[in-house]
Amino acid sequence: MRQYKFHIAEMVSAATGVDRLQLTGLIESPPSEEMGDLALPCFHLARVYKKSPAAIAAELAGKMTATEFVERVQANGPYLNFFLRREKIAAEIIREVRAGGDNYGKSDIGLGKTVVIDYSSPNIAKPFGIGHLRSTVIGAALKRIFLFQGYNVVGINHLGDWGTQFGKVILAYKLWGDDGILQENPIEHLYDLYVRIHQEEEKDPSLTHKAREEFRKLEGADSENFALWKRFSDLSKREFDKIYAMLRVQFEATAGESFYNDKNARVEKLLHDKGLLRESREATIVDLEKFGLQPMLVKRSDDATLYATRDLAAAIYRNETYKFHKMLYVVGVAQSLHFQQLFKVLELLGCSWAKDCHHVSFGWVKLGDEMMSTRKGNIVFLEDVISKAVKLAREIIGKGRPDLPDPEGTARAVGIGAVVFTDLAFRRETDISFDWDRMLDFGGNSGPYLQYTHARICSVVRKYARAVSEKFDSSLLILPEEYAIIKKLGNFHEIIDKAAEEFEPFHISSYLLELCGLFNAYYQRYKSPDDRIISADAGKAESRIALIDSIRYVLHSGLTILGLTAPEIM
RNA sequence: GCGCCUGUAGCUCAGUGGAUAGAGCAUCGGCCUCCGAAGCCGAGGGUCGGAGGUUCAAAUCCUCUCAGGCGCACCA
Numbered sequence: 001m002r003q004y005k006f007h008i009a010e011m012v013s014a015a016t017g018v019d020r021l022q023l024t025g026l027i028e029s030p031p032s033e034e035m036g037d038l039a040l041p042c043f044h045l046a047r048v049y050k051k052s053p054a055a056i057a058a059e060l061a062g063k064m065t066a067t068e069f070v071e072r073v074q075a076n077g078p079y080l081n082f083f084l085r086r087e088k089i090a091a092e093i094i095r096e097v098r099a100g101g102d103n104y105g106k107s108d109i110g111l112g113k114t115v116v117i118d119y120s121s122p123n124i125a126k127p128f129g130i131g132h133l134r135s136t137v138i139g140a141a142l143k144r145i146f147l148f149q150g151y152n153v154v155g156i157n158h159l160g161d162w163g164t165q166f167g168k169v170i171l172a173y174k175l176w177g178d179d180g181i182l183q184e185n186p187i188e189h190l191y192d193l194y195v196r197i198h199q200e201e202e203k204d205p206s207l208t209h210k211a212r213e214e215f216r217k218l219e220g221a222d223s224e225n226f227a228l229w230k231r232f233s234d235l236s237k238r239e240f241d242k243i244y245a246m247l248r249v250q251f252e253a254t255a256g257e258s259f260y261n262d263k264n265a266r267v268e269k270l271l272h273d274k275g276l277l278r279e280s281r282e283a284t285i286v287d288l289e290k291f292g293l294q295p296m297l298v299k300r301s302d303d304a305t306l307y308a309t310r311d312l313a314a315a316i317y318r319n320e321t322y323k324f325h326k327m328l329y330v331v332g333v334a335q336s337l338h339f340q341q342l343f344k345v346l347e348l349l350g351c352s353w354a355k356d357c358h359h360v361s362f363g364w365v366k367l368g369d370e371m372m373s374t375r376k377g378n379i380v381f382l383e384d385v386i387s388k389a390v391k392l393a394r395e396i397i398g399k400g401r402p403d404l405p406d407p408e409g410t411a412r413a414v415g416i417g418a419v420v421f422t423d424l425a426f427r428r429e430t431d432i433s434f435d436w437d438r439m440l441d442f443g444g445n446s447g448p449y450l451q452y453t454h455a456r457i458c459s460v461v462r463k464y465a466r467a468v469s470e471k472f473d474s475s476l477l478i479l480p481e482e483y484a485i486i487k488k489l490g491n492f493h494e495i496i497d498k499a500a501e502e503f504e505p506f507h508i509s510s511y512l513l514e515l516c517g518l519f520n521a522y523y524q525r526y527k528s529p530d531d532r533i534i535s536a537d538a539g540k541a542e543s544r545i546a547l548i549d550s551i552r553y554v555l556h557s558g559l560t561i562l563g564l565t566a567p568e569i570m
Numbered sequence: 571g572c573g574c575c576u577g578u579a580g581c582u583c584a585g586u587g588g589a590u591a592g593a594g595c596a597u598c599g600g601c602c603u604c605c606g607a608a609g610c611c612g613a614g615g616g617u618c619g620g621a622g623g624u625u626c627a628a629a630u631c632c633u634c635u636c637a638g639g640c641g642c643a644c645c646a
Contacts, residue, residue: 031589041588043626053626078626079589123646164645212644257646283644292573293642300644307646336574337641363575364640371640396608414608425594426583429575431639437595438582442608444594445583452608460605510584513593524601524610534605570608 001029001038001490004089007069008038008082015063018045029487033480036074036081037089037487043078053078086483090547091474093490097550098470102557105492110151113325116318117143117153120249121331123160124236124256125169125190128243129379130434131332131365131372137423137563138362139330140249141505144561149500154322158314159256161233163307165194167215170228171207172197174214186235191374198375216304219261233258243382246416247563260313264305267313270349271298286345296341311342312349319353326356328503333361333429360503363431372434380434390415392440393448397570410567414448417564421447424509424562445513447564450555453516456523457552458568464534464545472543479531481522482547488515492554496561505562512558519551 009023023040030039042053042060049056057075064073064080071085097104119139122132139155146153172193173182181189201207218225237254244250271277276286282301288294296308318327329339339359346354364371372379393415397407404410422439425446426432442448461468477483491511499507529536533544559566 028588035589039589043588046626077589121646160646168645281643285643294573295643297643302644304644306644311646331646333575334640335646338646340574366639375645401606430583431576433582435582441595444608446594446608448608449594452606456606456609463605506584510593517593520609521611523605524607527604529604532605569606 001487002494004038004069004084004490007067008040011064011067011070012040012060012080015060016045018048030079030081033484035076035079037084038082039076040080040082041078042080046078086478086486087475089490090477090483090486093486094472094474094546094550095470097489097553098468098546101553102560104553105496105557106148106150107493107496108150110146110149110325112152114152114154114322115146116156116322116324116327117146117330118156118158118328119143119330120244120251121158121160122236122240123165123374125166125187125232126160126194126236126374127187127191127379128240128382129372129374130382130385131379133382133419134362134365134423134432135330135332136244136247136249137420138360138428138505139328140247140563141424141508141561142328142330142360142500142503144563145496145500145505145508148496148557148561151325154252154324155250156318157251157254157256159237159254159258161229161236161256162258162261162305162310164212164215164304166218166229166232167211167213168197169194169232170214170218170225171211173228173232182231182235186232187239190232190236194374195376212300212302212304216302219304246386246412247420248565249563255314257307257310257314260310260317263313263317264309267309267316268298270316271312271345274349276345276348286341286348288341288344291344293341293344294337296345308338308342308345311338312345315342315346315357316351319351324353324356326358328358328360330360330362333363335359336361358503360428362428363426366431366433368433385419385439386416388436389418389440393418393442396442401569404569410570413565413567414442414451414570417447417451417559418442419447420563421450421509424505427506428504450512450516450559451564451566451570453519454552454555454559454566455568455570457519457548457555460523460533461545461549461552464541466545468545468549469542470546472546473539474543476537476540476543477547479522479526481518481525482544485515485518485522485547485551488518489550489554492558508558508561512555512562515551515555515558519548 005024005027008027009020012023013020026044027038027040030036042056045056046053054077057078057080060080061073061075066072069084069088071083074081117139120132120136122128143153143155169190177193197207214225218229278285278287283297284299285295285297288296297306298309300306336359343354343357367378367380370378390411394411397404397411419439495507495511499505526532533548535541535544556566
C-alpha cells in the first residue's frame with residue numbers, strides 16, 4: 001500500500017505545496033471501510049493555513065480529482081478520505097505478490113551492509129532453558145528479517161564459556177563430581193553441581209573464595225583445570241547442537257568468551273593508554289560517574305578478567321573483523337546497565353561505531369511469580385517443553401488425517417512451531433509468564449493456528465486442481481473480505497520494515513495472525529456454490545484462487561522468517 | 571538510596587498523539603449432507619492504577635503519586 005500513500009502525498013502536495021515526504025508520513029489507514037482506504041488527517045495543515053481542519057479537508061476534497069488509482073476523495077470532518085480503485089489495486093497487488101513469490105516483500109536496502117547479531121549465547125555446563133530460547137528465537141528471527149532486506153548477516157553465538165562461574169563448576173566437580181554420571185548425563189550432572197555449590201556457599205562462604213581461586217588458576221592455564229573446562233565445554237556444545245538442529249538455527253560464528261582470552265590484554269592497554277583505568281576497592285574500574293552510570297569493573301582484585309573486559313574485546317574484534325553497519329546484542333533486560341556501560345566505554349575509547357551497537361533487550365520468562373533462575377534451580381528445560389508439545393501435536397494430527405504422509409515430521413513441525421511462536425507472540429520487552437496451558441494451546445493466537453491456515457489454503461488450491469492462472473480478472477474480486485485481504489497483503493513490505501527498524505519480530509507475528517483471521521473469516525462466510533472460493537463460476541474461481549494463493553506465499557514467507565515451518569498438510 | 575521497566579476486559583497481551591480502545595483464553599449462545607471445525611459468527615465484560623498538566627485532540631507526552639518487578643563492585 002506504500003506506493004498508494006506516495007501517490008496520494010503527490011496529489012496533496014501538488015494542491016497545497018506542502019512537502020511530499022512530510023505528507024506521506026501523515027497518511028494513515030482509517031478505522032473502518034466506509035471511511036475509505038487511506039486518509040489524511042488535516043490537523044497539521046490547519047495549523048499552516050490557520051483554518052479549521054474540517055474546512056481544509058472540505059476545500060482539498062473539492063480540488064482533488066480522480067486518478068489512475070484514486071476513485072474519489074471525500075472530506076469527513078477533519079479527515080480527507082481516499083477511496084482507491086479496487087479493481088486496479090487488486091490486480092496490482094496480486095500480480096506483485098505472484099511475480100515475487102517467496103521473494104515478495106524482500107528489498108535491497110541492506111545491500112553491501114553487514115549486521116552482526118549476538119544471540120542465543122547459552123552458558124556451558126548449564127541446561128538450555130526457556131530463557132535462552134527467547135534470545136535464540138528472537139535473534140534468529142531478526143537475522144532472517146535483515147537477510148530479507150538484503151543485509152549480510154553474521155550471527156554469533158557468544159557462548160558463556162569463561163568466567164568465575166567455571167571456577168564454581170570446577171570446584172564442585174572436584175568436591176562431588178562423578179565421572180560416570182558426567183559421561184552419561186553431562187548437562188544434568190553439571191547442573192546439579194552448579195545448584196549444589198550455590199546452596200553450599202550460603203552455609204560456607206569460604207567456597208566462594210575457593211571457586212574464584214579455581215577460576216584464577218584456569219585463567220593461568222593450570223593444566224588440570226583447563227582439561228576439566230575443555231571437557232565440560234565439549235559436552236555442553238554437543239547438547240546445544242542438538243537443540244539448534246531441532247530449531248533449525250545456525251550461526252556464522254561460534255566464538256564464546258574464551259575466544260577472547262588472548263585479546264583482553266590489548267583492551268586493557270587501550271583503556272590504560274586513554275587514561276580510563278582507575279583502582280577502586282582493589283579492583284580495576286572505569287569510572288563513569290559523570291555520565292550517571294555505575295563504574296564498569298574491568299578486572300578483579302586478583303587480576304582475573306571479568307565479562308566486561310571480554311565484551312569490550314569482543315566488540316572491538318567484531319568491528320575489525322566484520323566492519324558492521326549495526327551490531328545487535330539479543331540479551332535479557334537484566335543486563336541493560338552492562339550494555340550502557342559497555343557502549344559508553346567504547347565511546348570513550350574513541351570508537352565512533354559505538355553508536356551502531358544496540359542492546360536488543362527482552363523481558364523475563366517468569367515461572368509462576370518468580371523469575372526463572374539457573375542458580376535457584378527453578379527453570380523449565382527446553383527439551384521437556386518441546387517433547388510435550390510434539391507429543392500433543394502427534395495426538396491431534398493422528399486423529400484427523402490418517403493419510404498424512406509424514407506424521408512424525410509434521411508433529412515435530414507443529415509442536416516446535418507452537419513453542420517458537422510463543423516467544424514471538426509478545427513484544428520483546430514484555431515479561432512472559434511461562435504457562436503450560438498456553439504453550440500447548442494450538443488454537444487462538446498460536447503458531448499451529450498459522451500453520452493450520454496455511455495447510456488449509458494449500459488444501460483448497462490442491463482441490464482446485466488447475467494451474468493458478470496469471471490472467472485472472474480482478475474485477476470479480478468484489479467481496480469486502482477479498483478487498484480487505486488484498487490491502488493486507490499490500491502491507492507486507494511496511495511490516496517487514498517496521499520489524500527491522502524496531503528489532504521487533506512481533507510485528508510480523510501480529511500481522512500474520514491478522515492475515516489468517518481475514519482469510520478464515522472469508523473462507524467460512526461464503527458457502528454457496530457461486531460464492532465459495534472454488535466457485536461454480538469459472539472466472540470467479542480463477543480470481544479467488546489467485547488471491548488465496550497469494551496469501552499462501554506471504555504466509556509461507558512470514559512463517560519462515562519467524563522460524564516456523566509451514567507444512568502443506570497437517 | 572540511585573537508575574530503569576511495568577500497570578489497558580476475570581486471565582494473557584495488542585494499541586505509544588488523532589475518527590466508537592482491540593485480540594486470544596475463559597464464560598454463554600449459534601455454525602460441519604457444503605473448498606480442512608487446530609476454524610467461523612454472536613453476546614456479556616474496560617472511569618486504559620490514581621491526580622494534576624500540555625494540546626484542537628492523551629491509554630499514548632510532562633509532573634507528582636500509589637502498586638509491582640529488575641539492576642546497581644569483583645556472576646554473566
